Amino acid sequence: MKTNQHSWFQKALVTVSIAVVTLPFAIQSAQAKTTDELAPHAAAYGYFVDHYRQNIADHTTVQNNPVVGEMSPFSTYWSSGQAHDPDILNQNIVQSAIITQHRTDAEATRSYLTDRRDLRYNLISGLGPYATTFIKNANAQTDFTTMPTTPLPANAPYSKVEWADPTSTLGPLVKLVNTTAHSPFSGTGVVKHVVKYIRPYRQSPQVKVLPVLSNVMAAAKSDDYDFPSGHTTAAFETGLTLAYAVPERFQELITRASEVGYDRVLAGRHSPLAVIGGRLVGTAMTAAVLNDPENQDLKQQAYQVAHTNALLDSKAATAVDDFSNYQTNRTAYRSRLTYGFKPSGDTHQAMRVPKGAEVLLASRLPYLSTNQRRDVLYTTGLPSGYPVLDDTEGWGRLDLFSAANGYGALNQQVTITMDAKRGGFNVQDTWRNNLTGHGQLIKKGTGTLTLAGNNQFTGGVRLKAGTLNLASPTAAGKGTIILNGGTLQVTKNYTHLGGQFRQSAGRLVVTPSSHLKIKHTAKLGGTLALTKGHLKNGTILMTFQAHTGKFKQVTGLPHGWHVHYTKHAVSLAK
Template identity: 35%
Template sequence: MEFQRNKLAYAVFLACAISLAGCGGGDSGSPAVPDEPVTPTHPDTPTEPADPDFVDSAPVNDAVTAYVDASYSNTQNNVCHVTVDSNAGIRLADGFLDIWTPATLLADAGRGARAAGTDPVTGEACPAVPAGTWDGNANSGGTVVNQAVHDANIRFSVQATNNRSLEQEETASIDQPVHGAYLMTEGMGHMAQAWRDASGITGSYAFNPDRSVTATGTMSGSVNSQLGKVVVLIDDGLDQPDNDEAKRFYKYARPYLWDNNVKMAPGVNYTGPSVGSSDFVSGHTVGAWRRAASMAYAMPERFQEFYARAMIHGQSRVWGGAHSPLASIGGRMSGLAIAAANLYSSENPDLKQELRNPDITAQAKREAREQALTVMQARAGTTTWREFYDYLHAGQNTDPAGQDYDRFADHGKNKAAFLEGMNYGMTDQIIHPTDLAAVVPKGAEVLIETRYPYLTSEQRRVVLKTTAFPSGYPVMTDEEGWGRLNMFAAGDGYGQFNGLVTIDMDSSLGTFATYDIWRNDISGEGKLVFNGDGTLKLGGRNAYSGGTLINGGALEAASASALGSGSVQVNGGTLIVSAGAPLEVGNNYTQSAGAHLEVVIGADDQVGVQVKNTAKIEGGTLHVKFAPGYQPIAGTTLRIISAGRMEGDFSKVTVDNWNVLSVFTPTGISVDLAEPK
């Protein structure tokens, strides 16, 4: 909407600004008050909507035994933990039984007869387990239950291995022999080598003439290094790193044994049956995900990049012919669950002390996080957390030979690849209802504990719930909820606002409590209330309808629809508009006397805030900045607010380096530039 300029007021102001005398303009930037027009008042201004009467939650499915409560049972070669009911690792992936029934419902592949025993935790007697007879081949036992999904699983393996790119082949070859701890360091981008040096990783790998890969040296890190506490956190010290018992239970042949058209990558080069290590679940994928989760806990500044590398690792097992898609999906689920069980064990109220991981206490977690931040910030040469965060994300991904190369510098590309990897190969295989509500596993919230220090434990669970992947797909639509956890999306904030969402950013907590970015497209009927003294940047195409209330801190709208479709109230703190386009307010906009509006203008005809109904300014300040590259000239009118109806004015208006006049009309407020200061 075009503003109608008050020509008389503007002429008076311009003369005063030029003479810099007597008319109230001066160098202070305070607005001159024209004789006319008189600001109208409207006693019938609509009241703001009431707060929703509930707060969202993400309850645990108590009908399922939580992995974090029974992770001790995911142990190797114990006769008491060889079935779906007795082994948490086997049970975690039991959605595979919808596709395949193994020859025996025991974790017996590759093992001889074992005598009866006693469960050291419960004291219950456990029966003897006969020797396994499965020989690793596709025809040595077991029954396909869902032929369509089984066929799609193997068919995708054939297609992936025959159509892989050279880059995918190289990744598959590298990921076979190279230690997962080394591979996940790529998540550090251009600081990957600095992380390796600080953690005592001295290994390397090389391509051989036949395109196979040889790995040498220490790749898992050293507890005596600068990042020794982090190495302990990543290593976790448990006897379940690759969910070995699940492999021995499900006894599903590797894809090249189902179809000889599966083309092995040179660096993988499996040839025969693998009796003790079947296709489902992928052990390499388990290891990658549990390490990525631990590294993301210690260095959440690169949260999404670590998980992106873990997803690639799982995909590489398919590209190379070693595993099927469902095996990698099961590996992802297992890796997340194992990491969460370790990170949560010290605070799990339902876990006996003797069953908790003695190496990963609450103090050990805290010290590992502090160590990672202190050591890497020193190596980056930055003095503040924000400088360090920006440095970590200043890389490029076009020149691998560059010192600032970061394979994961493109957030959009990472997101797209991650979404593809969540259910790749199974896109058309819907075997469960597609409208099942997301369930968050017990303890899973610990995975984003350091990523969101300013959220409560329950709010972290809601983040995981509202960013979960859709239901319907095989294996990953599990009752406990591990399969649908979308860790990349969880790193971009809430996915939905349901009910009253109150965010308190207390900067004394440091790191992300001082500054954060949420990039998800937030839907829902909820209302956002923003408190505290930190800065939160919303960059998604948001559609939440309950409105936005700012009481403190700085809430930055970095997209035109950042604040959804409801009303916006700025009672305190600052609203920053940096969308590069008009911020769309779907109902009313209200700003109180103690509040601030900061608008970044990037073009002569750009409107800062476009209000559908009434904009009511009860005072407060307006600060106008200019986007890089935009250089307005004297006489330019900056259109700050356009509304269906305009009430009130700002108490103070400043524009960087300009003397100005604010001009009120019945449908908006603009700022006229007189001359540079």
């Protein structure tokens, strides 16, 4: 079926904003209410992580193939070559057309290289400054480095070289990627032939294929189907596997994985819904491989070798980082979660966290328990109702970029213990999400946690050990701050504490220009430490409704300076 009628295309073009090209949008996160809601929900096939090896040619039903089952929400719109929801399907092709029509020269080159290179090699750039070190120590290679000026012949081959060497210095990491992204169970060939959804460039001439690939795409077989995207699947399998071993590049790697999917749309190869489907399959398959008991030793070896001078500890990390801008990464990744589609289904479904999905955060949030990581996935998940995303287990609604930023809501007491001796993110980490909820955060251990969001949670914070850094004006939320030990560090000139402040021990560290505005009362004790900076007589450091006690010790003040206490403030005096 070739749907090239210009009437529906022009009508849909009016309703789909050109902003789809840049894909800006905001998603409200789901919020967990009870621990019971974190329990997994079995699909018709059971659980993906338990049955991923059933993704083989002989298994083609939602009951016996987890990939077919995971992709079953697409049957609402299309199945076995038949359209069921023309509006969603038309929007899918319109978005494909808009994106291809606004393809830049740089995007054309990138999408060509993405198309031709080994699917796993495509993710190396997500390692940023470590990419050249990886290429050297993994013996990684590609036979595609530039885009030709004329169309390739119809039978032009893909990459013929092995992407990386499993016997190299980084061999365990290469092997783990191969286990995830290049196994007999990791592909999308079976489900594509079940769904039989036609490629976008064959549905409308408004989808502008990449000229250099025009002969190749025209000669593709009639059963070369669109949904889900195999390149995107492999990108997330590779990206998330690398992110497990190199969690320091977690968000950058999954942003690159999402960019590979976008490249497929740019080239005219795939539609947005096919790319979304590929993300789901790649995410679930990676979780399955990382959970598989047979892979536990290899998983640990991959992490360990990545944290030697063969990669992260190398002094030769000098490659250009295309993913150095956090805000750009965040906007790009989150916009590609839905590609501008609006909710069209049930918007009142509770969030679900798939069985085993928490393993994807195990190295990124190592100081959290298994159940706490599930809670992070729950409280950062997407709302229901978006096309394709409402699979039974919940793979489609995971927002791993936001999950890497910590909790989205504290709906019960959360205690974290960061042991700096364990290294990695146990040493220091930053939660960037805007925290809501009524739960209390209790911080223990020797590591440093930074709160950087516009936080509204009301349960307050109790600091017992280590360092808690308040890096935004509302980082502390609206509850009571209790300082029993450790160091509470205020880095902004103006920081608002929405409840009480009670210090019995530990250190409160402020700058000479800090103003800590406490909404209610303060109980002072422990140490007040001032960092270096310009001192000005009369500068107010803290305000409150009233206070009891005084600091037991004040450090960082030159001779002749002291702090002055009044009913409503603490200030500098000389």
